[in-house]
Amino acid sequence: MIAIPRQKPRFRFAPSPNGALHLGHALSAILNHDIAKAAGGDFLLRIEDIDQARCTPDFEAGIFADLSWLGLSWEEPVRRQSDHVPAYQQALQALIGRGLVYPAFLTRGEVKAKVAAGEAEGRPWPRDPDGTALYPPDDRERSPRERQRLLDAGLKHAWRLDMEKAIAEIGQPLSWRESGDGETGDIPADPAAWGDVVLSRSDAPSSYHLSVVVDDATQGITHVVRGLDLFHATSIHRLLQTLLGLPEPLYHHHRLILGDDGRKLSKSLGDTGIAEWRRQGLSPMQLRRRVGL
Template sequence: MIEIPRQKPKFRFAPSPNGPLHLGHALSAILNHDMAARTGGDFLLRIEDIDQTRCTPDFETGIYTDLSWLGLSWHEPVRRQSEHFPAYQAALQALIERGLVYPAFLTRGEVKARVAAFEADGKSWPRDPDGTPLYPFDDRERSDAERRRRLASGMKHAWRLDMERALAAAGGPLHWRESGDGETGTIPAYAAAWGDVVLSRSDAPSSYHLSVVVDDAVQGITHIVRGLDLFHTTSIHRLLQTLLDLPEPLYHHHRLLLGSDGRKLSKSLGDTGIAEWRSRGLSPAELRRRIGL
């Protein structure tokens, strides 16, 4: 079982070291830091580096440099996800033993081809709130004997949450408490909209969804402050928290910073990073004003 510490208010900023931080990250980090200060709580930094192919030490060093330049300080030690794979595996194993997850063998290419063939006739394949096609039911419906045979053969697979069984095990409607820039109050959690989400892959020992709920519990995070782009994924997190008997934090999903083209800022699209603004002579105070703080 995961040991859950009981502590004063705790906030966290949890970037991935797979690119330079941009202004959107600055907004999230500063909000967490300042809200922790106002409530007499702690501000923690977590490095979400499960993706070992894209995350690098140089980008991680850049995170520390950028946050320090912004005038932010955090409690040590920094939690680095790559150092806690056994914790995520233990959580996954608990779900496996309860029959709430299943091995999924279809490749991304096979799923893509299935969706394309289905939609070629003008029909619409069901999609999650982010627009990604839901995973087919093939693997969910395989017999235990067939699953064992495939696993014994060494066939590559992911572990997916059996959403139908998981919701039944949760024992009733779920919700979360929200105080952010969109909807506020008690928000219904519609985890079913996401289908059978991935919790682990052959090339990654844990998914974002599984690792984040484990980390937040282990670190005693009481307030989760993050962008509105993650608003709907909270439904998945509340379901996993319930299944794993983890505490329910308070949530605050803040506004997103948009580029001139109206889309949210993104590392992958090369949006201007904090380090670039610093090199142009912008001060931390000026950066705060630029992002509306």
């Protein structure tokens, strides 16, 4: 079982070291830090490096340098996801043991082909709130015998949550308490909109969704402050928290920093990083003003 620490206001900033932090990260980190200090609570830094193929020590060092330059301080030790894989696997095995997770064998190419074929026949394919096509039902509908045969054959697979079974086991509506820059109050959760989400892949021992709820519970996080791009994903997190018997934090989804073209900033698209603003002579206070603080 996961040990739940004492309840005290605890906030966290949890970047992935797979690129340089940009202004959007600065906004989130500063908000978490400043609200935590104003509340007499703790500010934690978590390194979400579960994807070892994309995360590097250089990017992690850059995170520490950027946050220190901004004048932020955090509790030690820093939690790295790569050090806690057994905790995520324990949570996954608990769900597998209850029949709420199934092995998914379809490749990305096979899924893409099924979606394209369905849409070519005039059947709109359901999509999640991010616009990604939902996973086909093929693997969910396999018999236990067929699943075991494929597992014994060594086929690569992911583990997906059987959303219908998971919701049925909860047996009641879910919600979360929100105080952010969009909707506020008690927000109804709609995990079904995401379909059978991935909890583990052959190339990553835990998904973001599974890792984040385990980490937040283990670290005693009481307030989750993050961008509005993760607002709808909270439905999945509330479902997993309830299934695993984990505490529910308070949520605050803040506005996003947008580029000149109106899209949210992105590491993968090479948007200007905090380190580059620093090299251009911006001071920490000027950067705060640039993100609207």
